[in-house]
Amino acid sequence: MRKVTTLGLLGTGVIGGGWAARALHFGIDVIAADVKPEMEEWIRGAVANAEPALQRLTSAPLPPKGTLSFTTDLKVMAQRADFIQENIPEQLPLKQRMLAEVSRHAAADVIIASSTSGLTPTDLQRDMAAPERFCVAHPFNPVYLLPLVELVGGQKTSQSTIDAAAKFFTYIGMHPLHVRREIPGHLTDRLQEALWREILHMVNDGIATTGELDESIIYGPGLRWAAMGTNLIYHLAGGESGMRHMLAQFGPCLKWPWTKLEAPELTESLIDKMVEGTQAQAAGRSIRELERLRDDYLVAIQQVLRQYNIGAGATLRSLEERLFKDASAGHALPAVESAAPMRLLDAVVRPEWVDYNRHMSDFRYGQVFGDAMEPLFRQIGVDEAYRATGRMYYTVENHIRHVGEAKMGESLYVTAQLLEADDKRLHIFQRMFRGRDDQQVATADQMYLHVDTAAAKASAADPKVRAKVEQILRAQAALSRPAEAGRAVGLGKS
Amino acid sequence: MRKVTTLGLLGTGVIGGGWAARALHFGIDVIAADVKPEMEEWIRGAVANAEPALQRLTSAPLPPKGTLSFTTDLKVMAQRADFIQENIPEQLPLKQRMLAEVSRHAAADVIIASSTSGLTPTDLQRDMAAPERFCVAHPFNPVYLLPLVELVGGQKTSQSTIDAAAKFFTYIGMHPLHVRREIPGHLTDRLQEALWREILHMVNDGIATTGELDESIIYGPGLRWAAMGTNLIYHLAGGESGMRHMLAQFGPCLKWPWTKLEAPELTESLIDKMVEGTQAQAAGRSIRELERLRDDYLVAIQQVLRQYNIGAGATLRSLEERLFKDASAGHALPAVESAAPMRLLDAVVRPEWVDYNRHMSDFRYGQVFGDAMEPLFRQIGVDEAYRATGRMYYTVENHIRHVGEAKMGESLYVTAQLLEADDKRLHIFQRMFRGRDDQQVATADQMYLHVDTAAAKASAADPKVRAKVEQILRAQAALSRPAEAGRAVGLGKS
Numbered sequence: 005m006r007k008v009t010t011l012g013l014l015g016t017g018v019i020g021g022g023w024a025a026r027a028l029h030f031g032i033d034v035i036a037a038d039v040k041p042e043m044e045e046w047i048r049g050a051v052a053n054a055e056p057a058l059q060r061l062t063s064a065p066l067p068p069k070g071t072l073s074f075t076t077d078l079k080v081m082a083q084r085a086d087f088i089q090e091n092i093p094e095q096l097p098l099k100q101r102m103l104a105e106v107s108r109h110a111a112a113d114v115i116i117a118s119s120t121s122g123l124t125p126t127d128l129q130r131d132m133a134a135p136e137r138f139c140v141a142h143p144f145n146p147v148y149l150l151p152l153v154e155l156v157g158g159q160k161t162s163q164s165t166i167d168a169a170a171k172f173f174t175y176i177g178m179h180p181l182h183v184r185r186e187i188p189g190h191l192t193d194r195l196q197e198a199l200w201r202e203i204l205h206m207v208n209d210g211i212a213t214t215g216e217l218d219e220s221i222i223y224g225p226g227l228r229w230a231a232m233g234t235n236l237i238y239h240l241a242g243g244e245s246g247m248r249h250m251l252a253q254f255g256p257c258l259k260w261p262w263t264k265l266e267a268p269e270l271t272e273s274l275i276d277k278m279v280e281g282t283q284a285q286a287a288g289r290s291i292r293e294l295e296r297l298r299d300d301y302l303v304a305i306q307q308v309l310r311q312y313n314i315g316a317g318a319t320l321r322s323l324e325e326r327l328f329k330d331a332s333a334g335h336a337l338p339a340v341e342s343a344a345p346m347r348l349l350d351a352v353v354r355p356e357w358v359d360y361n362r363h364m365s366d367f368r369y370g371q372v373f374g375d376a377m378e379p380l381f382r383q384i385g386v387d388e389a390y391r392a393t394g395r396m397y398y399t400v401e402n403h404i405r406h407v408g409e410a411k412m413g414e415s416l417y418v419t420a421q422l423l424e425a426d427d428k429r430l431h432i433f434q435r436m437f438r439g440r441d442d443q444q445v446a447t448a449d450q451m452y453l454h455v456d457t458a459a460a461k462a463s464a465a466d467p468k469v470r471a472k473v474e475q476i477l478r479a480q481a482a483l484s485r486p487a488e489a490g491r492a493v494g495l496g497k498s
Numbered sequence: 499m500r501k502v503t504t505l506g507l508l509g510t511g512v513i514g515g516g517w518a519a520r521a522l523h524f525g526i527d528v529i530a531a532d533v534k535p536e537m538e539e540w541i542r543g544a545v546a547n548a549e550p551a552l553q554r555l556t557s558a559p560l561p562p563k564g565t566l567s568f569t570t571d572l573k574v575m576a577q578r579a580d581f582i583q584e585n586i587p588e589q590l591p592l593k594q595r596m597l598a599e600v601s602r603h604a605a606a607d608v609i610i611a612s613s614t615s616g617l618t619p620t621d622l623q624r625d626m627a628a629p630e631r632f633c634v635a636h637p638f639n640p641v642y643l644l645p646l647v648e649l650v651g652g653q654k655t656s657q658s659t660i661d662a663a664a665k666f667f668t669y670i671g672m673h674p675l676h677v678r679r680e681i682p683g684h685l686t687d688r689l690q691e692a693l694w695r696e697i698l699h700m701v702n703d704g705i706a707t708t709g710e711l712d713e714s715i716i717y718g719p720g721l722r723w724a725a726m727g728t729n730l731i732y733h734l735a736g737g738e739s740g741m742r743h744m745l746a747q748f749g750p751c752l753k754w755p756w757t758k759l760e761a762p763e764l765t766e767s768l769i770d771k772m773v774e775g776t777q778a779q780a781a782g783r784s785i786r787e788l789e790r791l792r793d794d795y796l797v798a799i800q801q802v803l804r805q806y807n808i809g810a811g812a813t814l815r816s817l818e819e820r821l822f823k824d825a826s827a828g829h830a831l832p833a834v835e836s837a838a839p840m841r842l843l844d845a846v847v848r849p850e851w852v853d854y855n856r857h858m859s860d861f862r863y864g865q866v867f868g869d870a871m872e873p874l875f876r877q878i879g880v881d882e883a884y885r886a887t888g889r890m891y892y893t894v895e896n897h898i899r900h901v902g903e904a905k906m907g908e909s910l911y912v913t914a915q916l917l918e919a920d921d922k923r924l925h926i927f928q929r930m931f932r933g934r935d936d937q938q939v940a941t942a943d944q945m946y947l948h949v950d951t952a953a954a955k956a957s958a959a960d961p962k963v964r965a966k967v968e969q970i971l972r973a974q975a976a977l978s979r980p981a982e983a984g985r986a987v988g989l990g991k992s
Contacts, residue, residue, distance in 0.1 A: 066821060184705075188755050195693050195714060198692040204764075205761075212678065226723030228644075229720030230723070231720070231803055261683075262688055263688050281709055284709055305799055316645050370864040370898075493945050494918070494984045
């Protein structure tokens, strides 16, 4: 098969637009063909809309973006493309006719693939010239972000077509899944459709609303499904003996009316297939190891969703608001009248914070030092209510010195000493320690500036805040100034 | 209902252990009852195993951890608990008998809830004393991390029981979902079960392996399901006219053999319910707005999974390796012989990087400066192969000065000037600019130390690396030293 530098699109709906955006982003030229000339503007808009998210997918260096062209002439597209992807409406006779036509204009070594959700390749390739270069390549919306593409060959499809298509889709950042047997709906849509039809029954029977049914997934199994499928998850649910135990325990439920879909008979042969399949997936990893991986990603995904205040992240965020409120009421925040450096935060080095060496990445030290300021700010009265008045402290300088290492899973704590302050500024020195041996791992020499956020300039802190700051300064007056504070970066030779 | 300070557990399997871990972590005492005395050790182990992940769920201040006690005497547990959660095997007569017994020992204002996956509350509360304080509270594994709990009342359950149970579960960080109608499997397990039975059919029919079926979810719809359910996702798939358009377009598929589950008739009344439901979920947000939210979380989740090299994150990671390789081969890395500061990185301020004010958080500046070093290190020969020999540069100091602001979605770039170097050290000065107006937003004054990672001490860089470093020093020799380099943090008055 030929090297793909130009992708031809037959049809330009949501799916066609998604293909265009993904291919262009990874350096492939795109020529889109649609009988309606107004679709040129449409697809350019779709590509532009996809760009902000695509730009953030990776910060690795990208080849120059591809260029997009448009034609109403299918033949022009077919003659210029190195790979053709069809995305027209889901009607078999229409797809058969158009695929046959495009196949007569495209050279025989140009792969032609269909985005069909459920039609089978043998039916689709029936009237094509050189049908061996045809396959189904079924993507998922949004095509520019979801990596999955199902590849299905028909009776006349060659293995080299599947291999070359897989190579192309991998090049543009996707995960090709070879579906080895033709079946309506391929794999993914059969699973989605079973769930969808059960939803329709429940709404139809007045059991629940669409919103309740969506909640029933996103706060629970949906979080797991982001990285482990039902089979591996059920393997974990079986404890040390995995899927076999799970089937023994929940096998009887298959006869219960838990869905309107009847289950197959749980024969010994089916049990063996399920057990062998999940053993292969576990790939020698113990249940405990897989549980740890599952727990790690479940925590990390909830952290991300928290930033967007969506689903389980919204639950976490409101929990945290309540915890901070309770802590303030219970005086669990650091005491401003303490003569020692205030102990501000206990944290754990998260697995997503470490490099390939399992050491905490440099910038995460900055994050922990920053998180540690939160209870201190709350204690001097700089909380949500204060910030809502348009006033806050900004970091203007932060000089971090790394003097030790923190490894994955280790606990950390931070202490702080207020060195100097005036109406607008706080000069704070923090130390970070490992919990297990009280070894110092980093120091931070920081300057904060009080700002009026609306005017976007420095302003004096509220007198009440100032009073608390003075209280800390007085309490810590006897502490000696850290030797590391106020020092400069340099080799000491210039 | 009474204030809950002690949670009683009836049964201590995987689910009981999960409840114990979650409750203890959020400051609730737990008394676990199991007829088998060996389960005491088991549940203590389960709690210990859950702790590392739970510790990372939030860094908000927590109340003191609860204490765990164990008894083989159900009566002791029932008399000490303020809230009782039953987690015994899924057998109706057994559950009925045990719930009845525990209800006779517990005061009438103690809520008794069952973790049952699929049995219905009216059946379960049949023989209980004060059955109005009973409900189903169905959690999901791992109970200590997944927020979902389905609350289902039976015919005799009071509304105040549901309300008080919801309050308690919210307190321990969960999302209570009130299931308004009793039905076997409640909501979640009906949806999961439909998908599961379709999987069993496909494995049974030899269509695909368990691994292929899991892939069919985790690289596609599973990523979406982490924060939006099928209904809202299909609403988005319908374009500007949402669910109504989607049903018009895909309605016919409901008659197709895409799953072994037959769909209900798509009547006008069902269409209306689906449309009204999803309109309520959209809550006034446009399709475009929801698409942006979906894209944001899809990108962010893939970033997280990349850290764990799992699912879509593994796809992203291997894509990036290829992109870096191509960039090196294509000489897209910064030129070491350039006389100007090297332009190192183009980045975009991700939505998950900003604070409530939509400004990039302080520590993310450190991340961008760090990311910018990657192409520079690769250019001087410090790449995977070099690191595999046990040598690398560690950051020892980083002094960041904030001089401007970067807002969500803004593009950024970083330039670097090598100020000084010796065998072991690199003193590098970076500047970060906003792409839109070339305004400087931050500077970083950094010292890197070359280390032998096995010996964990400073070591001389490889002569080839040194040569490249010298080449940069020579090329940049004419550049003046930045005024901001080598300065200290301070108010200037001490």
